Each structure stands twice: as C-alpha cells, then as structure tokens.
Amino acid sequence: MGESRGMRIFAGRNSKPLAEKVCRHMGLPLGDARTQVFPDGELLVKLEEDVRGRDCFVISSTCAPVNDNLMELLIFIDCLRRASARRMTLVIPYYGYARQDRKSEGRTPITAKLVANMITASGADRVITIDLHAAQIQGFFDLPLDHLSATEVFLDYFESIRDKLGDLCLVSPDVGNVKVAEGLAQELRGGLAIINKQRLSGSEVKTGNLIGDVAGKTVLMFDDMISTGGTVCEAAQLVMDEGAKGVIVAATHPVLAGLGAERLADAPISKVIVTDTIPLADDKKRALGDKLVELSVGPLLGDAIRRIHEDRSVSAIFRRAEMKR
Numbered sequence: 001m002g003e004s005r006g007m008r009i010f011a012g013r014n015s016k017p018l019a020e021k022v023c024r025h026m027g028l029p030l031g032d033a034r035t036q037v038f039p040d041g042e043l044l045v046k047l048e049e050d051v052r053g054r055d056c057f058v059i060s061s062t063c064a065p066v067n068d069n070l071m072e073l074l075i076f077i078d079c080l081r082r083a084s085a086r087r088m089t090l091v092i093p094y095y096g097y098a099r100q101d102r103k104s105e106g107r108t109p110i111t112a113k114l115v116a117n118m119i120t121a122s123g124a125d126r127v128i129t130i131d132l133h134a135a136q137i138q139g140f141f142d143l144p145l146d147h148l149s150a151t152e153v154f155l156d157y158f159e160s161i162r163d164k165l166g167d168l169c170l171v172s173p174d175v176g177n178v179k180v181a182e183g184l185a186q187e188l189r190g191g192l193a194i195i196n197k198q199r200l201s202g203s204e205v206k207t208g209n210l211i212g213d214v215a216g217k218t219v220l221m222f223d224d225m226i227s228t229g230g231t232v233c234e235a236a237q238l239v240m241d242e243g244a245k246g247v248i249v250a251a252t253h254p255v256l257a258g259l260g261a262e263r264l265a266d267a268p269i270s271k272v273i274v275t276d277t278i279p280l281a282d283d284k285k286r287a288l289g290d291k292l293v294e295l296s297v298g299p300l301l302g303d304a305i306r307r308i309h310e311d312r313s314v315s316a317i318f319r320r321a322e323m324k325r
Helices: 013-026 066-082 111-121 135-140 151-160 175-188 230-241 260-266 282-291 298-309
Strands: 007-011 033-037 043-047 055-059 087-092 126-130 145-148 168-172 191-199 205-211 218-226 246-254 271-275 292-295
Touching: 007 013, 007 298, 013 055, 013 066, 013 298, 033 066, 043 066, 055 066, 055 298, 066 087, 066 111, 087 298, 111 135, 126 298, 135 145, 145 298, 151 175, 151 271, 151 292, 168 175, 175 191, 175 218, 191 230, 218 230, 230 246, 230 260, 260 282, 271 282, 282 292
Parallel strands: 007 055, 055 087, 087 126, 126 145, 168 191, 168 218, 218 246, 246 271, 271 292
Antiparallel strands: 033 043, 191 205
C-alpha cells in the first residue's frame, strides 16, 4: 500500500484508553495530536504529524462533558480537513444527545438531528458508532454511517460463563428492547420476560408490571445504556420480589450520571457488565467494586476501521448482530 494511502488513528481526550486498545489490536501506533484548553475554555487541536493524503480516523465518545467533547470532535475534523487528509472518519462509540431523537411534546428540539447536521457540515466523510439509543438516527446523517453492535462482545463473555448462570431468563427492561432480549435469549438458551415502564420525565421513570416467569432463575437484563440507574434498580427489585435467584445487568454504554453507580452498588444486583465506550471515572469504579465487569469494544472497532480502510464490507464481521436491528 502506498504511503499516500496510509492510515492514521487519532483520539479525543476522553477516548485515548479505548483508542490505544484499538491501535494495539491493529498493530498501529496512535496518531500524534494534542488538544489544548485555553483559560477562557476555548479548545485548540494541533496535529503533530503529517496527514496529507492519509485515511484518518478520530475516536471520541460524546459523553460527559457532552458539549466539550462534541466541540473537540468538530474541531478535530476541521483540523484534519485543513491539513489535507484524504478521508476523515469519526468513530463515536457513544453518541450523545441520542435520546433527543423526536419531538415528544410541543416546542422542543430534535437535537440528535442537529448534532448529525453539525457533524456533516464539519466535513466528515463517514461515521462509525455503536448501539445507538434509537436506530432511526442513522437516517439523520447525509453521509455513510456504520452502526455497530456490541452484542457479539457480550455474547462471547456470557457464553464463556454460561454453565455458571444455570436457569437463565432474559428480561427486557422496556417494551422497545424486546427484540434484543429475545435474540439474546435464543443465543444463550434462556427464557424471556418483559417489564413495562413509563417515562415521566428526563430523569424519572415509573416501573410497571412483569410479564413472564423469573422464579428461581438467574435474570439477565440488557439495555443499550445505564444513565441514572433508577430504571434498572427498580426492575432488579421487582424481579427479586417475584422470586428471581439473582440479577445481572448488562449495558453497552455506562453513562452512570449523578449517583447512578451508587444506586447500582446498593441494588440487589450481583454483576454490572458494561463496555468501554464511555471511560469510567475512578470514583464510579470504586463505588461498583467487585460488581463491575468492563468489556472492551476495541477489537470490534479495530476490525471495522480496517475493513473501511480496505473498502471491504463492515457487516461481514457480525455473525449474530441482526438481533439488534
């Protein structure tokens, strides 16, 4: 491959540990760049190497502080474009503002679409993301978007401990996640149950009834994200009250806003299994203690990046991800 078609992978400040895992998986060095914060809060992204004619990828989740990380991502793309990069792909493992994907009431924005417009206008050529909160966000982008699924990462882990789980029941914490839970139940040879919930506000959710039988079973609850932890903790208490033997919670994105980690630590949950799409602060890790299991999406992203660089199919890396669609 000619030098002009070389690949470079860069990272935003919040995603350097994940980007380093991606680069180790691919056998590449992490690109040399730095982000400087001025006293007034403005950001400057400076590339410390030549990217002219190169295929560049920038890895950065738009997690908290959401607006700072989003702005850094946009500045990164502008920097690469002005440095004459051949192609610029944003790798956004966690897509912030994804829950603002529709007008739930009058006089409110659709911020997930606004963010997509901003990314498109920045000059990015392509976007890679993992487990969008709402799959229709793919259609908000007027450029190619690869929507990856972390299902394979979780299935590999759960299959490695399947014998220890015993009689298993997959519980969907809401009706919208039933298809995912059903697919996991089939793969892991478990039962299926559903909890209906009602969102009262951005921070308050009311947990309803349990549909299905969990008595004497190990319950596995899987969702795309854990935010404040309120929903999953109420759901865990509900299934325990219905006779469940134990509860394991799994989610791709550990948002863990506010006291989310502390709520999970105090809830009747034996394990909290998440990925590294969002970096966990040390205090959240300490709060969760031995309950926490962190899986890496680094190899998944590395495989997708390599396929995109080589103009090969991305969907071919998934064997069982259709359950997420």
